[in-house]
Amino acid sequence: MRRAHTVEQVRAAEAELMARLPEGALMQRAAAGLAYAVIDLLGSAYGRRVLLLVGSGDNGGDALYAGAMLARRGVQVEAWLLSDQAHESGTTALRQAGGRTITGEPTRPDLVVDGIVGIGGRPGLREGAQAALEAVAGIPVVAVDTPSGVDVDTGELDGPHVEAALTVTFGTHKIAHLVDPAARASGAVQLVDIGLDLPAAAVEALQPEDVADLLPRPEPDAQKYVRGVVGVRAGSTQYPGAALLSVAGAASGLCGMVRYVGPESVAARVRDAHPEVVGEGRVQAWVVGSGGGEHAGDELTSALADGVPLVIDADALAHLERPPADAVLTPHAGELAAMLGADRADIEARPLHFVRAATERYGCVVLLKGRHTLVAHPDGRVRATTTGTPWLATAGAGDVLGGLVGALLASGLTPYDAASVGSWLHGAAATLASRGGPIVAGQVAASIPAAVRGLPGR
Structure with a gap:
């Protein structure tokens, strides 16, 4: 059964798991799954170009740590920081691995990673995020957890949002992955198991x-x-x-x-x-x-x-x-x-x-x-x-x-x-x-x- 949980359910399960793990371990699990999915979609790593669109939340941190892993595999990684509160340790990890951060027009990438808004974000996107997406229009996007700008708990859309070719989600599916119109914006969905203990799901999909x-x-x-x-x-x-x-x-x-x-x-x-x-x-x-x-x-x-x-x-x-x-x-x-x-x-x-x-x-x-x-x-x-x-x-x-x-x-x-x-x-x-x-x-x-x-x- 494919099970989709609410943001509240996911947050509670994450908090319970993080209390038992070393600090940062959960984000590292998510980032590793994301990095492997990106390489799989690209078909190779060395010499490929990946652009991270990074907001202020944990999804941005996932993207940055995944970017560091990609950079160590020979991917040319740029992170376009859309907030002055981007994940600090993730940013440091990316730079130490050979990636670089930018605040303006990027080099034309092969693939874009959407780490703009986390699952707790409200529908729609701010002007800066919209401008960044317009700058890379036509390039395949991998969304972190859910496409930024969708309503995660209802599957509804209200304003600009990411249209992903692939969404890499963690622990469980979210309602937006199964319920239209947000499900259309999610593209293919790949689940990374990070060890969450979850209650009964809000929405299910038979397999x-x-x-x-x-x-x-x-x-x-x-x-x-x-x-x-x-x-x-x-x-x-x-x-x-x-x-x-x-x-x-x-x-x-x-x-x-x-x-x-x-x-x-x-x-x-x-x-x-x-x-x-x-x-x-x-x-x-x-x-x-x-x-x-x-x-x-x-x-x-x-x-x-x-x-x-x-x-x-x-x-x-x-x-x-x-x-x-x-x-x-x-x-x-x-x-x-x-x-x-x-x-x-x-x-x-x-x-x-x-x-x-x-x-x-x-x-x-x-x-x-x-x-x-x-x-x-x-x-x-x-x-x-x-x-x-x-x-x-x-x-x-x-x-x-x-x-x-x-x-x-x-x-x-x-x-x-x-x-x-x-x-x-x-x-x-x-x-x-x-x-x-x-x-x-x-x-x-x-x-x-x-x-x-x-x-x-x-």
Whole structure:
């Protein structure tokens, strides 16, 4: 599990560890990890040029000590001091190792290290830092811990900030690494273990091993009803494709049977495409709403009457009052904006805030679709999905996701696990289908079995 902690949690863990270590040992651990990451990104050390952008905090100290280590490996290191309170012993170490400090225009470097603001800094950057970044525009940046200028605990942006190619973080991930829009500014994230003892995380991201552990496996004596039956009430004569795609996501083999309920003309197309799908009957979960049009409210009422867990998507979201606690809501930013009476741009700028607000309002799990989809539980837990590809932004992909989550609900997973595992598999399947190129939603559904087969221990 990739775990992201708050600044307060990290500060407390660091203080506890520093009380047991020699002075400066923790910073040296961080600096060593940073230096190795820089060399790895450069591909070599001797003769390369690295510029450190150094503020007044401990991140600046990490950068300076890493710069000293790089200088001893033959890197030409300059430190642009953006504060007259730069880390004193780190500055001395850099100079003694052969690096130099500057206060103005640098020699054009191969790589920039962002040590401007630490994790306790406020969003945005001062004019001096902005000017320094403008002077090195176009050069890859390695951020120390988090990109300077982002809101570390919310993933939000408010003003100028660093756009990193790589972020090297210490002890644990921070929320800004997993939650957009700050996660986009973090680039690739490399974690350096410095020995912190941390409490439960504020935000998590499933990894392949976690998905493999959570995903239900058929027992040797399994039969289709024991594995779970999911019902799909999606699509309409106006939007028949939504039914086909929702069923495709549900009929990926992760539960024992799929039932489809809808207009006969649509049902005939579903049966032609998926002959294993049957009609109305008893189910362990429902998927409702995708392409439902004007009848989505009626379909939602019928599904709710069964008293089983359900996935509520698209058109059905407009008919919500108080869903049951075992429901999963799957809005995109526009749909969530309508549900909460908010502006779509605000949802996209503050997804963590609004997905938590939605769980509080509706009392059930909410899956907010996005580049890093967020799954929130009413008890405060949040998981971010980091699988996927930009090519997944294609019509019908959400229909496939709803069907997939519904199948996992029917197989016995809790709403929170079904939503987060389903989102992870959806992204992994899209990456497999894409292979770096464009895809359509049906290809994502077809690649779900391959994504499952690729899990550890499968």
